[in-house]
Amino acid sequence: MNEQTKNESKPLFSISGLFSDCFAPGRRLRIHILLAIFAFAFALRLARSFQIERIEKDGVQLLMMAEDIAENGLDDGFAENPRLPPLHIFLVAAGMRAGIPPEVAGILISVLSGALLVFPVFFIAQNLFKTFLPAMISAIVVAVYPNLARVAAEVLRDPLFQLFSIVAIWMLIEGVKSHKLRFHLVAGICAALAAATRSEGVEILVAYCLYCACSLAVRAADDPPLRMRIRRTLFSVAVFVVGFAAVSAPLELAVSRTMSQWHAIDMRIVSIAEAFVKYPKSELDHKIK
């Protein structure tokens, strides 16, 4: 939320004059506005959750697995669906151990995750637009977006996954801007947490590799020489992977002794992508004739 610095790259677009009277807020006011948006997002999702009479179909499976784990331990808890990533189930089970009913724990996780999404979205928008106003509107839009708000009032893994994914992207943005490795480390950790929530979490790793490849291929005016950029990129990716492995490896080890077949890098996605790429085009053409 700091003012635009000289070193920052060009803004996506800038709008001056709009709301200049009422929106030239100081740092404290900005924080208050952001907190108000978060409170609104939280209240909206909570209100929606009170309207739900029956949770989503997929949510029941999560709750049943969490109940099994909370009552009988890890051993057979994943038998219901061994490929299901464990983080959300663990959190619900932990909530149950703390005395919260499973359905309430599941909804609370979703509501809180969904509302927290306004923070990373705000900071990413500020990186894009360089001004407060569009960043604030981005936070408002994500707070009220009906599709997101409705899912964030259900017992589903999606809100938690979205939160970790977007925080990982935000951290990567801060990392590539400032070249500080600690951001890459946190991004790796968040990406691993996202992968432990939904299998698609590995997309962040792929996207970061794609970004690195593009950044090496395209050189901006003030970029350093290629050799330095390669070295910097390799370090960043290595730190990201260390952060990713620091969370995913112990988690994989913990569930490997159970019936879980979860892996941080989902083999189904790899095999589907492989099948898609390898699909014989001639065979397809033959069928279309």
Place this chain on the structure above:
Amino acid sequence: MSAVFEAMIRFGLRLAGSQFPVFIFPLLVFIVFRWRAMFSSVRENPAARLLLSYLLVVFVLRFVLYMSGYPYQGRYFHPITILTVFPIAGGLLLIGRYIEKFKRGNLLAWLVLAVVAASAGKVLNPPDPKKWLKDIPDAIRANAPADGRRTELISVVEDRRLPFYAKSGYHLLMPIFGDMFRDAEIFLADGASETGKKLKGKGASPLDLEGRKGGIKLIVRFDEPTKLRAIAFLWSLTPDKMKADVSFQTVEGGDFLKAELVSSNQEGVVFRQELTAKNIIIAIDVKSNSLWHLSTVRGHGFDSYQVFTQGYYNGMMKWLPEEDFKFGLQSVTQAADEWGGDNVFILFDATIPEVEKALEERRLRGKIMPVGEFTTHKGKPLSLYRGIAPDRRD
């Protein structure tokens, strides 16, 4: 138009359809009026570059997943939805600035407020609730035996919310044809190949079936010779309007039986969508061994029902048939008798008169008693029955 391109269009339409309409206009405004700035920012701004990389990866992988025939839900698009928030905010600002050219004042604030109100209204107005999902568990709990025995639900509907809210055990009622697919291998054959391409589950099926003209041949090979069941099953998969053009051939050879469904209609492409949808269901069933969908394409089968209970199969939790029970309605009454009687509930996908008539025809009337009739949100009838307590049986 290639099958992939067609699928891309379908995917794009599905993606657009999953977005909240109020936000589509500012999104388009931003893309149309700021496309040049967007392109330049991708080069200059690492944040934009990283977001674009993420969007590309998410888009491509979601598309691959969509193409694979995996049952797709709108929430899979949400990572893309979150990424559209930034151009939507930019679009709202552009619209606000444009309006303020004509009229002074903080119109942007009103615009944002209107968007917030519309969105919040949408959030707080849930679609029609599935009342039957509440009513059926409530009926089970209200009719549960007073001695506190655990209730058991045998259901034609695979929805875990029913036993979850009824706090009962859960069994599925599916036609026996489903069971034979546990060990079946399914091949799709085309003109060039006798055995065709073996369906490897979800990954291959949509591409295999898309764009086929001049007949579809489905070969199902079973480990056991179950000719009649195979033909009946394939026939049940055939859309009604296609039945006139379909011929069956059975070929016995070696230790397996092969049943073929061949459409002689050269305009087979007309039926493609319908047949494709059903064939994808087969592939999914083979892969996951969750056999429910087979019964949805077959309709109810008072003579072919079998009771399934979850258990371990090849190290994984699967729906396994209760092999000691008979088939059809007898399997239901037998289960009700053996599992305690009045604590066993059965959910049929038929009206009470239909079930009563079927029970009457099979001389099973009085073995189970109706509790209530329900209608799903799609208008399909469901009827809930209960077993009879041992001391009240005839």
